[in-house]
Amino acid sequence: MSVAETLAAVRPRSSRAVAFLVFAIAIALIAATPFLPNYYIRVIDSLLIYILLGIGLNIVIGYTGLLDLGFVAFYAVGAYSYALLASPQLDLHLPFLLILLVAACLGAITGILLGIPVLRLRGDYLAIVTLGFGEIVRIIINNLDWLTGGPKGIARLDKASILGIQIARPVDFFWLLLVVVLLAGLVAWRLERSILGKAWAAIREDQDAARGIGINTTNAKLAAFATSATIGSIAGAIFGASQRFVSPESFTLQESVLIVLMIVVGGIGNILGIVAGAAILILLPEVLREFAEWRILFLGLLMIFLIIVRPAGIVPRSFGPDKLIRRLIGK
Amino acid sequence: MLGNLIQQTVNALTIGSIYALIALGYTMVYGVLRMINFAHGEMFMLGAYVAFLVLSMLVGDVGMAGAIALTVAFLVAIFLVGFIGVGIERVAYKPLRNSTRLAPMLSSLGVSLSLVTGIQILAGPQPVAFPSFFPVVRYEVMGGTITSMQIGILVAAFVLMFGLYFLVNRSRIGIIVRAVSESRPTAQLLGINVNGAISMVFFVGPLLGAAGGILYASYYGIMSPSMGAVIGLKAFTAAILGGIGSIPGAMLGAFILAFVEVGGTALLPIVTHGVLGTEYRDVLTFAILILVLLVRPAGILGEAVSEESIVYKREF
Amino acid sequence: MTLVFDRLRKEYGQVVAIDDVTASFAPGLIHGVIGPNGAGKSTLINMTAGSYTVSSGSIVLDGKRLDRLKKYQIANSGVARTYQNIRLFDQMTTLENLEVCFYPTDVGGTWKEVLWPPYASSRRDRRREKCMEILRFFDLQGHADAEAGSLPYGRQRMLEIARALVCNPRVLLLDEPAAGLNHHETAELTARLAAQRSPDRITIIVEHDMDLVMALCDNIIVMHHGKLLFQGTPAEVQASTDVQLAYLGTANDIDDIRAAAQDRRAQLGIRTRRRS
Ligand SMILES: Nc1ncnc2c1ncn2[C@@H]1O[C@H](COP(=O)(O)OP(=O)(O)OP(=O)(O)O)[C@@H](O)[C@H]1O
Ligand SMILES: [Mg+2]
Numbered sequence: 052m053s054v055a056e057t058l059a060a061v062r063p064r065s066s067r068a069v070a071f072l073v074f075a076i077a078i079a080l081i082a083a084t085p086f087l088p089n090y091y092i093r094v095i096d097s098l099l100i101y102i103l104l105g106i107g108l109n110i111v112i113g114y115t116g117l118l119d120l121g122f123v124a125f126y127a128v129g130a131y132s133y134a135l136l137a138s139p140q141l142d143l144h145l146p147f148l149l150i151l152l153v154a155a156c157l158g159a160i161t162g163i164l165l166g167i168p169v170l171r172l173r174g175d176y177l178a179i180v181t182l183g184f185g186e187i188v189r190i191i192i193n194n195l196d197w198l199t200g201g202p203k204g205i206a207r208l209d210k211a212s213i214l215g216i217q218i219a220r221p222v223d224f225f226w227l228l229l230v231v232v233l234l235a236g237l238v239a240w241r242l243e244r245s246i247l248g249k250a251w252a253a254i255r256e257d258q259d260a261a262r263g264i265g266i267n268t269t270n271a272k273l274a275a276f277a278t279s280a281t282i283g284s285i286a287g288a289i290f291g292a293s294q295r296f297v298s299p300e301s302f303t304l305q306e307s308v309l310i311v312l313m314i315v316v317g318g319i320g321n322i323l324g325i326v327a328g329a330a331i332l333i334l335l336p337e338v339l340r341e342f343a344e345w346r347i348l349f350l351g352l353l354m355i356f357l358i359i360v361r362p363a364g365i366v367p368r369s370f371g372p373d374k375l376i377r378r379l380i381g382k
Numbered sequence: 383m384l385g386n387l388i389q390q391t392v393n394a395l396t397i398g399s400i401y402a403l404i405a406l407g408y409t410m411v412y413g414v415l416r417m418i419n420f421a422h423g424e425m426f427m428l429g430a431y432v433a434f435l436v437l438s439m440l441v442g443d444v445g446m447a448g449a450i451a452l453t454v455a456f457l458v459a460i461f462l463v464g465f466i467g468v469g470i471e472r473v474a475y476k477p478l479r480n481s482t483r484l485a486p487m488l489s490s491l492g493v494s495l496s497l498v499t500g501i502q503i504l505a506g507p508q509p510v511a512f513p514s515f516f517p518v519v520r521y522e523v524m525g526g527t528i529t530s531m532q533i534g535i536l537v538a539a540f541v542l543m544f545g546l547y548f549l550v551n552r553s554r555i556g557i558i559v560r561a562v563s564e565s566r567p568t569a570q571l572l573g574i575n576v577n578g579a580i581s582m583v584f585f586v587g588p589l590l591g592a593a594g595g596i597l598y599a600s601y602y603g604i605m606s607p608s609m610g611a612v613i614g615l616k617a618f619t620a621a622i623l624g625g626i627g628s629i630p631g632a633m634l635g636a637f638i639l640a641f642v643e644v645g646g647t648a649l650l651p652i653v654t655h656g657v658l659g660t661e662y663r664d665v666l667t668f669a670i671l672i673l674v675l676l677v678r679p680a681g682i683l684g685e686a687v688s689e690e691s692i693v694y695k696r697e698f
Numbered sequence: 699m700t701l702v703f704d705r706l707r708k709e710y711g712q713v714v715a716i717d718d719v720t721a722s723f724a725p726g727l728i729h730g731v732i733g734p735n736g737a738g739k740s741t742l743i744n745m746t747a748g749s750y751t752v753s754s755g756s757i758v759l760d761g762k763r764l765d766r767l768k769k770y771q772i773a774n775s776g777v778a779r780t781y782q783n784i785r786l787f788d789q790m791t792t793l794e795n796l797e798v799c800f801y802p803t804d805v806g807g808t809w810k811e812v813l814w815p816p817y818a819s820s821r822r823d824r825r826r827e828k829c830m831e832i833l834r835f836f837d838l839q840g841h842a843d844a845e846a847g848s849l850p851y852g853r854q855r856m857l858e859i860a861r862a863l864v865c866n867p868r869v870l871l872l873d874e875p876a877a878g879l880n881h882h883e884t885a886e887l888t889a890r891l892a893a894q895r896s897p898d899r900i901t902i903i904v905e906h907d908m909d910l911v912m913a914l915c916d917n918i919i920v921m922h923h924g925k926l927l928f929q930g931t932p933a934e935v936q937a938s939t940d941v942q943l944a945y946l947g948t949a950n951d952i953d954d955i956r957a958a959a960q961d962r963r964a965q966l967g968i969r970t971r972r973r974s
Binding site for chain 2: 171186311345348
Binding site: 238241242244245246247249250252253255256257259260261262263264265266267268271274 | 785788
């Protein structure tokens, strides 16, 4: 038996073992979370929110190949939707699910409104215009005191509840976020495999050739933008509800860049990569608490290193969810 | 009124010339590599920090530095940052030359983040007072006040820009750089040293950016690790406004932007009856950017990039 | 059902790339476009496909003006093309390169595809079946799951033609399909192009390979300096002294044209590949 043959014989089983391990760890983590102290549950909640943001942004960056540096604006739209519709600020107290719906719609609308002028342009400008858009949204929030409370933000947001069940403790949000993340991940993954997802990939590879086979690239990109904005906005609404306080500080440019970083480090275009990226981003400062600033330096350098040495990110593409499941069930 | 007008004009020219110095770096890099260098704003910041460091090594107390020390620090800093720029290109961008277009941009984002945090760790995140590089004398001109600092900044910036102009249009190096930005494959086939040209661009761009940073820090008397971000964004806006890839365009865009900003800051509250205050200045900047891109995507002096020119360049 | 160029013109500043060309292309036939380098052959293709704008004149397909449509609308009117320099979706698989061509017809069902898996898989199976058929026609079925960018050059050429054919276009525009192919591959290509002939398809081939053109085309257009120099059957073209003059500057026979074209082909066939 040659070396190659040996390897070929061993490989399927070992990669199946890896797949099994990944699942086992995931299940164990999920099962253990409710028993952790609140502090750790909060960390995991914010991990899940970042995963949600990553799933949303990845549709634009990973699938469609457009660099969006203003993603945090959509996150802010969602958070402020909740803050305004469920707080004493305007004395509105709408139910959580309704606000989630409103936030999703507002996110999609903002995405489309920004996308219409911008997506006709060639790709390079998009990064800078979205970056500018993110800043505009932040500045406006910062200065529209009568509505948004300015730099002080909005406090005393209502407690969320779904169908009479109160969502207030970190562990409640954990379950809520878990469901939302799984749903969003599923939708994103199925979108990628749909005909629209193929068109996104074609645009990423060669926009002119994509037009040449009859793809209305502006519409396809708008769809990507709107979907991503919707997910970002939903993440924002849940974030608002879980913090019960929002302020412009959470929506800085650096936040946008960190989400991009997280996607690239984990594995661009790959949902499991995003989970890995988010885990590094969120858990690293927990581990290296005294070295809070070193974390970003480390991430920045890691990103450069990975782009050059391993452009696919930490998690290889062959570990997409479908492949993982296929390995697990042995086909 | 006239005095105020003169004063505002000089203010705009001062800021515009600093924007122009930075915008040139963006535009040159884009011209040769078709890449947005997100780390360029950090060259601006590094310029100020390196100058400060050199100065404090030359004279213990930077506040008391004399003219010679200041000149030496200025020159050492800009050249040093130039070399840093070349190094960054070698390490972080060069391996990605045949990669997707997104890859070098993401890499530059990583460089930008690393530099900002690196300086934060080394020098602390808080702003630091920066010595003035010019003696401050105030002149009254028809009721407006102009400082010698402003004049110094204008002179320094214009000397550098003319230097660049001659380098690009009158020297052999300039011809090579222009050939490479016209078409890299063709230049390569003609035996032009493409790597040399790219290094040149990554030397001159950061050098000018660093000069801008020193002038800026000495104008406002302060520097901070994050000072590159917003200014970088504005300078980039200026580059797009003027037509990215075009050197005169970058300068023109920078001055237009500066005048819009200064004018906007003065007029915005008056025109809108105080509804929109000066804090909306940056919003105005970006609104203009988006408008220009809508009406004239190539910018004021830029060549239109259409599928036509792209197909053409691919096929010849 | 015909494709008509009416006083078609393309100018780049002072340069006139296409100078009042009037021609019509009948379905069921294979039309060849030949001419020396820079004659304007690619420009014709690019204008028809909507990659270039038209300076004046018109392009009409079945009474419908194509030159006023956007590029993707032209594609959706049944015009498919290949490029002089291959443009595939490099990081997608061979199969996906073809599958994505069904976007215009299938995009309306996207949300149903996302929300209802059985619908998605039936759609996907239908698409894949059509794609596999074309892949088999081009003998690419073995490469179906390979990344398009990793295929050998000759296979990439075939795949690009397959991508143009997968939606059964009414107009097929091929810009130098044989460029960079070896003898064996060119023969293979000639046979396949002959086999794809269908009564209601207009095929237009721009090519420097005289053997291929002479063997395949029913009607040949000779371009020179942006003008339509000559139009006729292969036999008529071979006999024309005008054509020989255009290619070689002197009256010589077709073998010398062949040699000149061969030279030119040797220059192509180099393609830089993008990495991820
Ligand atoms: N985008 C463009 N900008 C400027 N000039 C162009 C452009 N595209 C083509 N041309 C010019 O138009 C003329 C015709 O070019 P075209 O590509 O159609 O030639 P061709 O017949 O396809 O030649 P080849 O056999 O080399 O492919 C040439 O002189 C070329 O330089
Ligand atoms: Mg051609």
